[in-house]
Amino acid sequence: MSLIRWEPLREMDEFFRPYLPMLSRTRRNGDVEWAPTSNVSETEKEYLIKAELPEVKREDVKVELSGGVLTISGERKHEKQSKDENELRVESFYGSFSRSFSLPDDIDAGAIKAECKDGVLKVHIPKKQPSQPKAIAIDVK
Numbered sequence: 001m002s003l004i005r006w007e008p009l010r011e012m013d014e015f016f017r018p019y020l021p022m023l024s025r026t027r028r029n030g031d032v033e034w035a036p037t038s039n040v041s042e043t044e045k046e047y048l049i050k051a052e053l054p055e056v057k058r059e060d061v062k063v064e065l066s067g068g069v070l071t072i073s074g075e076r077k078h079e080k081q082s083k084d085e086n087e088l089r090v091e092s093f094y095g096s097f098s099r100s101f102s103l104p105d106d107i108d109a110g111a112i113k114a115e116c117k118d119g120v121l122k123v124h125i126p127k128k129q130p131s132q133p134k135a136i137a138i139d140v141k
Contacts, residue, residue: 034093036072036121040101047125049101054119055092063114063123065103070112072121073098106130 038051051072053061061074078094081087108126115122 033095034076034097035099036097038072038099038101044127046127047103047107049121049123049125051099051121051123052119053097053116053121056116056119058116061116061121063112063121065109065112068103068105069100070103070123070125071098071100072123 036051036053038049041048041050049070049072053074053076056074056076060077061072064071064073073096075096076092076094103125106127108128111126113124115124
């Protein structure tokens, strides 16, 4: 009989393995279609979407607004390993990604800005300033 070292994290990995297909899809070429984790927050002046995109180059990211839906898409490319390096385990997702967010009506679509720094994409979505009701004088005849 041989002894096997107990590793609790391995058991958690095995527990979540059946759910991985819900998080990603493997393509024929071996790449995986995945969705980056994102946080959405709101202030009085704007909505902010922060998407985690580690190892994704700025030029490989596309942000689009169409029909009230903001879509972040792009590709995370797998770096070719060197001949003297042997990958023992790869848990990172590589391949194309896409994430869409429905936006409310109170946004200023022309002023949306995006910035990518330290593996985090921040999309600033300003709110429209509510129009103040104007008093209109009506002539009485």
